[in-house]
Amino acid sequence: MAAVINVTAGSQAVLTLGTTATMAKPGGTGGMIIPFVQDVTVNAAPGIVRYSVLDSSSSQAFTTVNENSISGNMLLDEETFFGLATAGGVNTVADAGLFATSTTKTKVFFSVAFEGSDSGDYYVHGQAFIGGLAPTASMDAAVWISPIELIVDGELGSLTV
């Protein structure tokens, strides 16, 4: 029977970063879980070129390469954004934080858990550069908020834990 994937428990939709695919998978040892994520979007749209032909009143199309990305918004956590106060030496993404990893253009492994980190739970994974950081603060917002985009290098894949 069909059933929606409910994310309200707080442990299903999880974005994890790491320096290896194993580390970055949901529940992976040493993986850096991005906290306080408000929303996350997996963009996996193929590039499309449309063209017209003389013998049809509808346009034709062919696909080009996929342009994949992961985007979202988050409330900023100090150690997540600027790096761990005490570097662990295992996950250099966590040690450096999102900001430094973005500015140094370091490629990271990532996963987006759809159902959590239990055995058999699905997740989307790949490698990406961190971009789109634009921290904003205001008295109305009360906290720092930033969008984030993982610009995927290559193909997205899906696996189960």
Add this chain to the structure above:
Amino acid sequence: MSIRSNIMSKLAETVANGGVTSTDYALERNELPWNASGEPLYVKNMRVVYVGDEEEAKVQLYRTLDQGDVFQTDTTVQAFLTEDAKNINALNPTVIENMLNAKSVINTTTGFNVQVAESGYEQVIENDYITYTFEYTFTTI
């Protein structure tokens, strides 16, 4: 300390130090502004400031996918002061000003991350007395 307690601590100071205490004005430190024989205590006891209990509401400011939600707390506190309308005390404007400024005691030093701190008052003249009803509103994160 609660927001009400902090405001009361500030109001308990002398007029010169931003409070209301002087030979002519006082702060009721123990009792809430209850009614005695149908009449509020602050009407019976003129020039005594009464501070009501605080009202609170917790509102979800941000929802996050990991349930690390951020809440804001909206707090309202009322204070009351009654004067003889026929004979307003010379210190009245200063006391009123000090009561309005007492909102500033709610800050990070007293343990509150304040997003909004506002105060205001309404006045009602009935018979020969005037009652000032102050309202302090705070939004803390």
